[in-house]
Amino acid sequence: MAYSVGVPVLPDFATRFNAGPTTIGLLFASFGVSLLMLSVPMGSVSDRLGRKAPMIGALLLLAVSTVAFAYAQSLPMLFAARILQGAADAMTWIVGFAMIADLYSAEERGRAMGLAMAGSTAGIIIGPVLGGWLYEFGGIRLPFLAVAALAVADMIVFAVVAPDTKGSGVATPLRDVLAHRAIAITLLVVVAGAATIAMLEPVMPLVYRSRFGLGPAAIGTLFAIAAACSSVMHPVYGRLSDRWGGRRLMMAGLVGSALAMPLLNLATDFTTAALTLVPMWVIFSMVVTPSLAYVAEAASEAGVESFGVVYGVYNVAWAIGLMAGPAIGGFLLERIGFGPLTVGWSLLLLVTGVTLARLR
Numbered sequence: 033m034a035y036s037v038g039v040p041v042l043p044d045f046a047t048r049f050n051a052g053p054t055t056i057g058l059l060f061a062s063f064g065v066s067l068l069m070l071s072v073p074m075g076s077v078s079d080r081l082g083r084k085a086p087m088i089g090a091l092l093l094l095a096v097s098t099v100a101f102a103y104a105q106s107l108p109m110l111f112a113a114r115i116l117q118g119a120a121d122a123m124t125w126i127v128g129f130a131m132i133a134d135l136y137s138a139e140e141r142g143r144a145m146g147l148a149m150a151g152s153t154a155g156i157i158i159g160p161v162l163g164g165w166l167y168e169f170g171g172i173r174l175p176f177l178a179v180a181a182l183a184v185a186d187m188i189v190f191a192v193v194a195p196d197t198k199g200s201g202v203a204t205p206l207r208d209v210l211a212h213r214a215i216a217i218t219l220l221v222v223v224a225g226a227a228t229i230a231m232l233e234p235v236m237p238l239v240y241r242s243r244f245g246l247g248p249a250a251i252g253t254l255f256a257i258a259a260a261c262s263s264v265m266h267p268v269y270g271r272l273s274d275r276w277g278g279r280r281l282m283m284a285g286l287v288g289s290a291l292a293m294p295l296l297n298l299a300t301d302f303t304t305a306a307l308t309l310v311p312m313w314v315i316f317s318m319v320v321t322p323s324l325a326y327v328a329e330a331a332s333e334a335g336v337e338s339f340g341v342v343y344g345v346y347n348v349a350w351a352i353g354l355m356a357g358p359a360i361g362g363f364l365l366e367r368i369g370f371g372p373l374t375v376g377w378s379l380l381l382l383v384t385g386v387t388l389a390r391l392r
Contacts, residue, residue: 033182034098034117035063036159036259037175040252041167042237048172049107053238057362060234060354062111066118067351072206075126075344083131083340084196090123091187095180102176122351126343133328133339134197139274142325146270149321153263157256164252209338209345214279214330217388218323219349221282224384225319226353228289231361231377236296236309239370244301257306258313265314269321278326285318286385293378297371 038045046056078086097116104110128148136144163175210216240246240254273281292312299305324346331342364373 033155033159033162034094034179035121036156036233036255037163037179038101039160039233039237039255040164040248041172041175042234043241043248044167044172045110046238049110051107053235053362053366054359055107055362056238057234057358057360057365059107059110059114060230060358062114063118063121063354065351065355066115067122067347067354070119070122071126071347071351072341072344074123075130075338075340075342075347077340078127078130079338079340082196083127083134084191084194086123087127087131087194088187088191090120090127091183091190094120094124095183095187098176098180098183102173102180118351122347125350126340126347129324129343129346130339131194131197133343135195138329138332141328142270142273142278142322143267144270145324146267146273146321149266149270149317149324150263153259153266153317157259157263160252160255160259162252164247164249167248206341206345209331209336209341212330212334212336215327215334215342215345218279218282218327218330219345220384220388221286221319222323222346222349223353223356224381224388225282225286225289225316225323226350227357227360228293228353228377228381229316230354230357232296232312232357234358235361235365235370235373238365240305244299244305246302246305250302254302254305254309258309261310262313262317265317266321269318270325273322273325278322278324278329281322282319282326283385283389285315285320285322287382287389288315288318290378290381290385293374293381296374 042056045051045059046053049055051059074086093116097113097120100116101110101113104113129145132144132148133141159179162178166175166178210219236255237251240251246254269281269285289312292315295308296312299308327342327346328339331339336342361373361377364376368376
């Protein structure tokens with residue numbers, strides 16, 4: 033929710049701070065700076081010290097940074113708050129998925145990761161709707177204050193309910209993790225996929241407003257519809273990953289995302305925008321859930337027991353995509369337009385997916 037609540041109010045930020053598409057793209061991309069810097073160190077810390085305390089600290093940081101975002105009075109303040117949100121994200125994702133890998137066997141991880149991603153996507157569904165409607169009801173600060181309050185509630189519930197898994201007690205060196213080819217290929221898939229979806233998230237609201245005159249509530253509803261359909265599919269892809277293998281599914285998702293992206297140009301109003309956005313989000317979720325399960329499987333087969341470091345590296349790959357996608361997307365949208373951007377990106381993604389799928 034904290035990540036997506038700002039999507040429908042991006043046009044307002046652009047107006048308030050006189051920011052163009054490139055600057056808005058960089059604002060979204062700054063979320064990935066903290067992910068890139070903190071992911072591996074946090075993974076190592078959680079492997080050595082356990083999972084519960086870092087998660088509680090991350091949720092507290094999420095609440096504080098979201099309040100800071102609400103009261104930002106300048107672009108530098110917005111960027112600082114967004115970077116702090118990225119730090120909280122780095123901690124929650126790494127510790128959370130490492131905890132799942134600790135608690136579930138290889139035969140069950142796909143299902144467990146799918147359920148976790150369904151929860152994450154539920155937050156993405158609620159975020160834009162909450163952001164759009166609360167913005168229209170109470171102004172630009174209210175959506176972020178509501179999310180901050182929910183982060184505090186989440187922290188309290190997690191402290192009471194969640195088990196405290198201890199990790200392996202030792203952190204595997206980063207170079208040893210990256211030396212395994214299956215893990216390296218998975219990370220490249222994650223970079224490509226994250227860059228794609230992160231590019232579309234700030235670009236699509238700007239396109240929908242300029243082409244169709246859609247407001248924050250309508251834009252938020254569009255993203256909610258797409259995310260709802262994606263959320264339903266995460267547990268399905270998780271079970272298929274357990275049955276057929278995560279590698280096969282994540283490669284199919286990457287190629288399928290490339291084929292679906294040009295369809296976004298066919299939208300002419302709210303209805304057709306929904307009909308083109310939904311397939312893109314549903315297919316993309318085939319990249320996320322199987323890759324989460326497969327990276328743990330590949331690490332286990334290689335004898336790596338430090339799941340915190342493994343998911344720290346996974347988060348670094350995701351962060352690279354989050355940083356590159358919006359920045360490149362905003363820059364190209366401003367200079368070549370939406371149509372050439374999506375077609376060119378689709379071709380590049382298709383070549384990347386086919387190339388990685390052929391590697392053994």
